Amino acid sequence: MAEMRPYKKFVPRIDEESRGYWEALVRHELYFQRCRECGKKRFYPRAVCPNCLSSNTEWVRASGRGTVYSFTVTHQNQAPGFREELPYVLGIVELGEGVRIMTNIVGCAPEQVRIGMPVEVTFEDCTPEITLPKFRPA
Amino acid sequence: MSVWGKTAVVGAWEHPTRFAPHMTPFQIHAESARGALADAGLTIHDVDGFFTSGVGPIGIMSLAQHLNLRPSYLDAQSIGGSSFVSHCLHAAAAIAAGLCSVALVTYGATAASERFAIGTGGAFASEPPDNFEAPFGPTIVGSYALVAQRHMHEYGTTSEQLAEIAVTIRRHAGLNPNAKYREPITVEDVLASRMISSPLHLLDCCMISDGGGALVLASLERARDSRNKAVVILGGAEAVRHLEAGERDLLDVAARQSGPLAFQRAGVRHADIDMCMVYDSYTITVLTTLEGLGFCKPGEGGAFCAGGRIGLGGALPINTDGGGLSSNHPGMRGIFLVIEATRQLRGEAGPAQVPDAKLACVHGTGGMLGQRHSGVTLILGRA
Numbered sequence: 001m002a003e004m005r006p007y008k009k010f011v012p013r014i015d016e017e018s019r020g021y022w023e024a025l026v027r028h029e030l031y032f033q034r035c036r037e038c039g040k041k042r043f044y045p046r047a048v049c050p051n052c053l054s055s056n057t058e059w060v061r062a063s064g065r066g067t068v069y070s071f072t073v074t075h076q077n078q079a080p081g082f083r084e085e086l087p088y089v090l091g092i093v094e095l096g097e098g099v100r101i102m103t104n105i106v107g108c109a110p111e112q113v114r115i116g117m118p119v120e121v122t123f124e125d126c127t128p129e130i131t132l133p134k135f136r137p138a
Numbered sequence: 139m140s141v142w143g144k145t146a147v148v149g150a151w152e153h154p155t156r157f158a159p160h161m162t163p164f165q166i167h168a169e170s171a172r173g174a175l176a177d178a179g180l181t182i183h184d185v186d187g188f189f190t191s192g193v194g195p196i197g198i199m200s201l202a203q204h205l206n207l208r209p210s211y212l213d214a215q216s217i218g219g220s221s222f223v224s225h226c227l228h229a230a231a232a233i234a235a236g237l238c239s240v241a242l243v244t245y246g247a248t249a250a251s252e253r254f255a256i257g258t259g260g261a262f263a264s265e266p267p268d269n270f271e272a273p274f275g276p277t278i279v280g281s282y283a284l285v286a287q288r289h290m291h292e293y294g295t296t297s298e299q300l301a302e303i304a305v306t307i308r309r310h311a312g313l314n315p316n317a318k319y320r321e322p323i324t325v326e327d328v329l330a331s332r333m334i335s336s337p338l339h340l341l342d343c344c345m346i347s348d349g350g351g352a353l354v355l356a357s358l359e360r361a362r363d364s365r366n367k368a369v370v371i372l373g374g375a376e377a378v379r380h381l382e383a384g385e386r387d388l389l390d391v392a393a394r395q396s397g398p399l400a401f402q403r404a405g406v407r408h409a410d411i412d413m414c415m416v417y418d419s420y421t422i423t424v425l426t427t428l429e430g431l432g433f434c435k436p437g438e439g440g441a442f443c444a445g446g447r448i449g450l451g452g453a454l455p456i457n458t459d460g461g462g463l464s465s466n467h468p469g470m471r472g473i474f475l476v477i478e479a480t481r482q483l484r485g486e487a488g489p490a491q492v493p494d495a496k497l498a499c500v501h502g503t504g505g506m507l508g509q510r511h512s513g514v515t516l517i518l519g520r521a
Contacts, residue, residue, distance in 0.1 A: 009273060009275070010268075010272040010273050010275075011273070012268075012269035012270070012272070012273050013269055015266070015269075017266065018266075018269065032384070040383060041383070041384070042383035042384055043270075043383065043384030044266070044267060044269070044270040044384070046266070050382075050383050051383070069288070069388075070284045070285070070287050070288040070291070070388055070508070071284070071287060072280045072283035072284050072286075072287055072335045072336050072337075072338075073333070073335070073336040074275060074277060074280050074335045075332070075333050075334055075335060075336070076258040076277070076279070076334045076335065077258050077259075077275055077277050077280075078255050078258055078259050079259065079275065079277075081275075082275040088275060090274055090275055090276050090280050090284070090335075091274075092284060092388075092508075098385070099383070099384035099385065100381070100384050100385060100386065101270070101384065102270060102271045102274050102276065102381075102509075103274055104274045104275070115287065115288065115291040116291075126273075130273075132273050132274070134274075
């Protein structure tokens with residue numbers, strides 16, 4: 001476990017629909033869900049399939065590789081934690097498995113980020129319960 | 139039962155204030171109600187349908203108390219800045235169905251004097267999807283910027299093309315004595331303004347002001363007794379877009395659903411539209427809305443907005459009041475879209491008048507374009 005500095009950013013709330021997702025992230029594993037009835041993949045995690053309303057769900061481990069689907073270099077955000085890190089890159093990454101997730105692109109200068117750029121997951125330990133999936137150039 | 143062509147905007151009033159530290163939001167609601175009812179030639183005792191938004195989860199009851207209203211129809215639609223456009227759609231249905239006869243829609247906010255940094259103040263995080271977005275710092279500007287970046291990638295849209303939208307709308311604001319920003323700007327000014335969230339610069343973003351307004355809607359029969367030219371709701375539709383199950387096409391905006399449906403319901407063609415009021419929270423909002431409504435094809439928005447087409451004197455003048463980019467934006471601008479379209483169709487838009495405007499298209503966008511947003515389209519016409 002990495003050394004924890006005081007964490008000032010928004011801390012996600014773990015609920016019963018998403019607990020498995022957050023617990024896996026603490027182990028540095030990224031998962032999405034797939035419906036066992038209709039086969040539809042989904043992100044973010046939720047208890048009921050929005051395609052067929054089945055509760056029969058399986059967790060699928062993501063390869064952690066994907067490409068940048070879109071991004072923005074944020075130069076202004078007054079929210080605590082973020083204002084100290086400007087500029088930062090907000091992005092949407094399309095995982096190799098096809099689902100898109102919001103994230104930060106890290107590990108390179110913001111001006112180097114491009115749509116379509118190959119990226120891989122990197123895990124940021126924020127609190128003892130919360131680890132966030134971020135992405136860096138692959 | 140058809141809803142269309144039976145309900146009219148009979149009263150419309152925009153509060154002139156842009157900065158009101160001496161006023162409460164409810165006061166702006168009340169003064170706006172007074173203005174719109176006087177414009178309609180009606181009194182508050184005629185109101186039996188009440189519509190508002192932006193007042194807190196059950197705030198419509200507090201506001202009803204503030205105005206001492208006892209309506210038999212209530213609608214506190216809460217889909218962001220487009221809520222007031224949606225109110226007009228819902229009022230048309232309610233009046234056509236006989237659920238109410240005089241609908242009052244009010245708005246008031248003091249975002250500027252409260253120094254509320256709407257676009258860059260951090261995410262509103264309280265519902266399940268927020269847990270998977272807010273940790274990464276999406277601002278409202280950033281959410282729209284994600285769409286702009288993707289649009290540039292897929293279609294080669296440029297910052298200059300987006301800037302031209304802001305320049306055109308600023309030119310219109312120069313004709314509006316109440317507009318907050320009236321000095322002309324150039325494409326170079328927009329590009330030189332500081333980057334807020336790439337590719338959106340400061341001047342790609344709407345302002346934060348105080349303000350408010352109100353509308354009164356009634357049946358067309360009742361409207362014919364009014365001293366004003368009636369502005370009729372000929373068609374309308376609403377839609378929502380979100381991140382789905384993680385496969386959202388960011389360029390698939392709500393206007394793509396609500397626009398064609400509204401045109402179909404009104405039975406009018408795009409070429410018949412004399413002017414358009416589109417929610418200009420950001421320049422990219424205008425571009426994707428005009429594409430979504432069908433005024434041009436997806437990807438053609440940048441070229442469509444260039445060359446003066448969307449300016450007064452062009453083929454499709456938009457936001458003739460100066461929009462949220464230059465006139466006012468207290469946080470939820472939808473009501474001003476309907477107010478300005480009403481002025482235009484009555485022939486009361488002064489130096490910004492579109493000659494002989496008969497048909498207007500209004501489209502409100504609410505929420506965060508790159509996450510969850512609503513779109514509401516109305517087609518308005520002279521009776």
